[in-house]
Amino acid sequence: MGGGQTLFAQGILHSGAKYGLGAAPPPPAYRRALALWEEALSGQGLVPLDDVPVARGARWMWPVDQAGRARLQQLAQLDPLLSRAERPYPPALRRAEGLYRLAEPSLDVGALIRTLAHRAVPRLVHLDPLDAAWQLGEGGRCRLTWRAPALRVDARRLILCGGAGNAALSERLTGGPRTQRRPLHMVMLRASSLPALSLHVVDAGDGPVLTLTTHLDGDGERVWYLGGGLAERGVARSPAAQIAEARRLLGALFPDLDLGGARWETLRVDRAERWQADGRRPAGPDLVAHPQALVGWPTKLTLTPLLGKQVVEALAAEGLRPSAPLADEALRGLPQPPPGAPPWRRAG
Numbered sequence: 001m002g003g004g005q006t007l008f009a010q011g012i013l014h015s016g017a018k019y020g021l022g023a024a025p026p027p028p029a030y031r032r033a034l035a036l037w038e039e040a041l042s043g044q045g046l047v048p049l050d051d052v053p054v055a056r057g058a059r060w061m062w063p064v065d066q067a068g069r070a071r072l073q074q075l076a077q078l079d080p081l082l083s084r085a086e087r088p089y090p091p092a093l094r095r096a097e098g099l100y101r102l103a104e105p106s107l108d109v110g111a112l113i114r115t116l117a118h119r120a121v122p123r124l125v126h127l128d129p130l131d132a133a134w135q136l137g138e139g140g141r142c143r144l145t146w147r148a149p150a151l152r153v154d155a156r157r158l159i160l161c162g163g164a165g166n167a168a169l170s171e172r173l174t175g176g177p178r179t180q181r182r183p184l185h186m187v188m189l190r191a192s193s194l195p196a197l198s199l200h201v202v203d204a205g206d207g208p209v210l211t212l213t214t215h216l217d218g219d220g221e222r223v224w225y226l227g228g229g230l231a232e233r234g235v236a237r238s239p240a241a242q243i244a245e246a247r248r249l250l251g252a253l254f255p256d257l258d259l260g261g262a263r264w265e266t267l268r269v270d271r272a273e274r275w276q277a278d279g280r281r282p283a284g285p286d287l288v289a290h291p292q293a294l295v296g297w298p299t300k301l302t303l304t305p306l307l308g309k310q311v312v313e314a315l316a317a318e319g320l321r322p323s324a325p326l327a328d329e330a331l332r333g334l335p336q337p338p339p340g341a342p343p344w345r346r347a348g
């Protein structure tokens with residue numbers, strides 16, 4: 001579970017501020033989604049998540065040139081979650097000028113998936129619909145039949161939320177919606193010398209040059225996970241060239257940091273979203289009410305509660321409510337999906 005993109009996410013519940021770097025106000029969908037996360041994380045709402053650890057320490061916005069400083073100054077006027085940081089800065093950032101603090105929480109994505117697996121959706125089975133025979137009927141009704149294990153599911157509405165897998169699943173629908181993939185080349189480095197930091201590095205460009213988050217591996221060692229512009233622009237680079245670029249960038253930002261003993265690796269992973277004519281990131285979550293299925297992409301982890309709400313509302317508009325959970329006997333012997341682990345928890 002979570003193995004497509006979710007476990008590779010940096011876990012940031014985006015305020016949308018980084019998308020306001022073109023100095024537009026942050027897109028409102030992000031603030032609505034944050035409010036739903038806060039409700040869930042406090043144990044309320046449709047899917048209580050109060051046992052998922054949340055980090056609420058500062059996320060730093062670090063301008064590295066005059067254009068970056070001007071952008072942050074402008075954005076801070078529009079965005080109450082962004083404020084000028086007072087000195088003294090943390091030791092690792094003492095060379096920075098004009099830092100801002102962004103009030104953005106981060107989630108432990110591994111714990112999120114475990115909670116969803118064990119608590120919010122305890123009756124989950126792990127079967128690939130592509131292995132089933134599909135009969136699509138009137139008004140969204142469908143029947144999926146698997147041979148092994150022998151199982152038939154008769155549903156009033158099929159909901160497809162398979163990330164990149166939505167492409168193949170949608171092909172089973174007449175004129176189903178298309179999926180786009182936007183690749184990333186992320187970098188991870190492990191070293192005991194790494195300080196615990198979370199930051200976006202901002203220059204003249206529309207998005208952060210670098211987004212850096214800190215995680216713990218299975219032995220409690222710190223792992224820096226590097227995304228943002230480095231991962232977007234690094235897609236064409238070989239792993240060795242991408243590591244060299246990451247070293248160069250970190251060397252310029254943290255010249256005093258000894259990375260001699262660091263262990264480096266890169267990860268290629270695609271973002272999967274609803275297809276856009278211009279190939280760019282969709283503005284919000286997308287749910288397509290296709291006559292034969294609802295097909296959804298959250299676009300960001302942050303926006304998943306909005307997608308969930310859209311699904312519930314689409315079903316209600318069709319007069320559908322979930323039936324009572326299946327009895328345990330009906331599910332006995334069926335495979336359960338094991339929760340996956342984020343890449344920094346795996347051996348480096």
Ligand SMILES: Cc1cc2nc3c(=O)[nH]c(=O)nc-3n(C[C@H](O)[C@H](O)[C@H](O)COP(=O)(O)OP(=O)(O)OC[C@H]3O[C@@H](n4cnc5c(N)ncnc54)[C@H](O)[C@@H]3O)c2cc1C
Pocket residue numbers: 001002003004005006007008009010011012013014127128129130161162163164165166169184186227269270271272296297298299300301302303
């Ligand atoms: C490197 C990276 C970093 C990111 N960081 C952030 C971040 O910090 N904050 C943020 O808000 N967003 C972030 N995102 C975006 C976010 O991760 C995704 O928008 C979100 O996780 C997508 O969730 P999903 O459930 O749609 O897809 P996925 O997480 O890809 O899950 C799809 C699931 O469907 C399953 N599946 C697919 N096909 C089938 C099939 N035929 N049968 C059965 N199962 C199937 C897959 O196995 C998988 O478990 C990041 C994305 C990437 C790639």
